[in-house]
Amino acid sequence: MSRVLIVGAGLTGSLCACLLRRELPNKVNIVVWDKSRGAGGRMSTSRSLNDPSCTVDLGAQYISATPYYARIHSSFYEELLAQDILKPLIAPVEGMMLKEEEIVNYVTPHGVSSIVKHYLKESAGAEVLYDRHVTHIHRKDTGWEVCRKGGTPERFDIVVLTMPVPQILQLQGDVGSLMGENQRRMLEAVSYSSRYALGLFYKADTRIDVPWAAKYVSNNPCIRFIAIDDKKRNLASKNCGPSVVVHTSVPFGIQHLEEEKDAVQPIILEELEKVMPDLPQPDSIKCQKWRYSQVTRSVADCPGQMTLHSQPLLVCGGDGFTHSNFDGCIESALKIREHGQQMGSELQHVGDGQALTTAPQEVMAQSPLFSADVQLKLYRNLCKDLL
Numbered sequence: 001m002s003r004v005l006i007v008g009a010g011l012t013g014s015l016c017a018c019l020l021r022r023e024l025p026n027k028v029n030i031v032v033w034d035k036s037r038g039a040g041g042r043m044s045t046s047r048s049l050n051d052p053s054c055t056v057d058l059g060a061q062y063i064s065a066t067p068y069y070a071r072i073h074s075s076f077y078e079e080l081l082a083q084d085i086l087k088p089l090i091a092p093v094e095g096m097m098l099k100e101e102e103i104v105n106y107v108t109p110h111g112v113s114s115i116v117k118h119y120l121k122e123s124a125g126a127e128v129l130y131d132r133h134v135t136h137i138h139r140k141d142t143g144w145e146v147c148r149k150g151g152t153p154e155r156f157d158i159v160v161l162t163m164p165v166p167q168i169l170q171l172q173g174d175v176g177s178l179m180g181e182n183q184r185r186m187l188e189a190v191s192y193s194s195r196y197a198l199g200l201f202y203k204a205d206t207r208i209d210v211p212w213a214a215k216y217v218s219n220n221p222c223i224r225f226i227a228i229d230d231k232k233r234n235l236a237s238k239n240c241g242p243s244v245v246v247h248t249s250v251p252f253g254i255q256h257l258e259e260e261k262d263a264v265q266p267i268i269l270e271e272l273e274k275v276m277p278d279l280p281q282p283d284s285i286k287c288q289k290w291r292y293s294q295v296t297r298s299v300a301d302c303p304g305q306m307t308l309h310s311q312p313l314l315v316c317g318g319d320g321f322t323h324s325n326f327d328g329c330i331e332s333a334l335k336i337r338e339h340g341q342q343m344g345s346e347l348q349h350v351g352d353g354q355a356l357t358t359a360p361q362e363v364m365a366q367s368p369l370f371s372a373d374v375q376l377k378l379y380r381n382l383c384k385d386l387l
């Protein structure tokens with residue numbers, strides 16, 4: 001069976017795995033590798049060290065659906081709403097800039113990583129492995145040899161990269177030489193903001209008396225956003241204490257980017273005390289440096305994906321190829337799927353010669369990814385290859 005490696009278990013990677021599985025059930029071996037210890041990427045939900053039931057979203061806070069995206073991605077919203085993964089935001093947010101009327105904001109009662117976990121679950125049978133830090137990718141015969149830190153290299157037929165663009169550019173092996181000069185220029189032009197996030201976890205029965213669930217701060221050089229995370233997510237019954245998330249401003253993030261988290265955390269706490277002098281002492285704290293926070297300049301014309309090599313297929317996507325939010329990641333995953341003609345072609349080799357004995361119409365019916373013309377071409381190429 002063909003092996004497809006998806007690098008990154010964030011929203012784009014998990015959705016790619018899910019879409020691929022739904023299109024080609026039982027026809028492909030999907031493997032997801034992520035360098036971190038859990039799913040989510042920038043949609044991560046962290047747990048308190050002292051009480052794992054106390055959680056906080058350190059990255060993405062809301063899913064904001066504009067009327068346009070609510071319409072074109074309605075099936076994605078409906079699926080998540082039907083499973084109670086998304087719920088409308090009803091808690092008060094101070095200072096939220098509503099750029100467009102009729103934007104509907106959603107929260108994730110079980111933490112924002114529940115979206116990513118849902119898509120990984122829907123990729124039934126996909127092998128999802130953490131602590132897998134990809135370092136090199138080499139072209140080997142008809143596929144790719146992928147090396148990771150501290151492990152033996154493995155062979156894959158197709159590789160999909162979904163990490164932030166600077167991390168794609170850091171990959172060694174053949175990736176750099178396979179990239180066209182224009183592609184490299186386009187990727188090098190992509191930029192991200194940087195910021196820190198603090199998660200503060202409190203003991204049960206701690207009260208945080210503020211009239212808001214989240215607040216944008218405009219008069220502090222360090223603090224930009226604060227949320228009483230459980231209140232924002234509208235958690236009805238809680239057996240644990242409240243949790244608070246603090247995002248710094250981007251200028252602060254950039255100024256302290258190369259410092260150690262342990263050195264930056266006390267500075268943020270000092271500034272937080274100025275903004276919220278009555279905030280109780282937390283039980284534990286988690287500090288996160290988002291070196292690549294949100295995309296400030298995406299790949300020109302937002303193509304959704306970029307094919308670095310077509311046969312064997314090496315393709316990259318993620319919010320750097322669209323924009324930094326839920327809908328941007330959906331767009332990218334859909335584009336990766338659309339442009340996966342090679343994927344379809346290679347995967348038709350998979351079914352134990354099944355394609356050889358299958359009429360073109362049946363092959364087309366099994367492959368709803370592509371237009372009839374493309375499918376017919378793929379089928380002809382396949383017959384040419386195999387005969």
Ligand SMILES: Cc1cc2nc3c(=O)[nH]c(=O)nc-3n(C[C@H](O)[C@H](O)[C@H](O)COP(=O)(O)OP(=O)(O)OC[C@H]3O[C@@H](n4cnc5c(N)ncnc54)[C@H](O)[C@@H]3O)c2cc1C
Binds near residue numbers: 059164325326
């Ligand atoms: C502070 C902050 C606030 C945000 N607020 C919102 C919001 O309110 N609403 C919203 O919709 N969006 C928000 N976003 C943006 C949103 O989180 C991102 O657009 C989205 O999560 C990007 O998903 P992704 O899968 O493309 O990338 P990522 O989530 O970055 O996933 C990439 C994954 O690749 C892994 N990886 C990287 N390099 C390697 C390697 N070499 N080997 C193996 N694995 C690797 C990483 O560990 C990561 O898990 C926010 C982001 C941040 C940081």
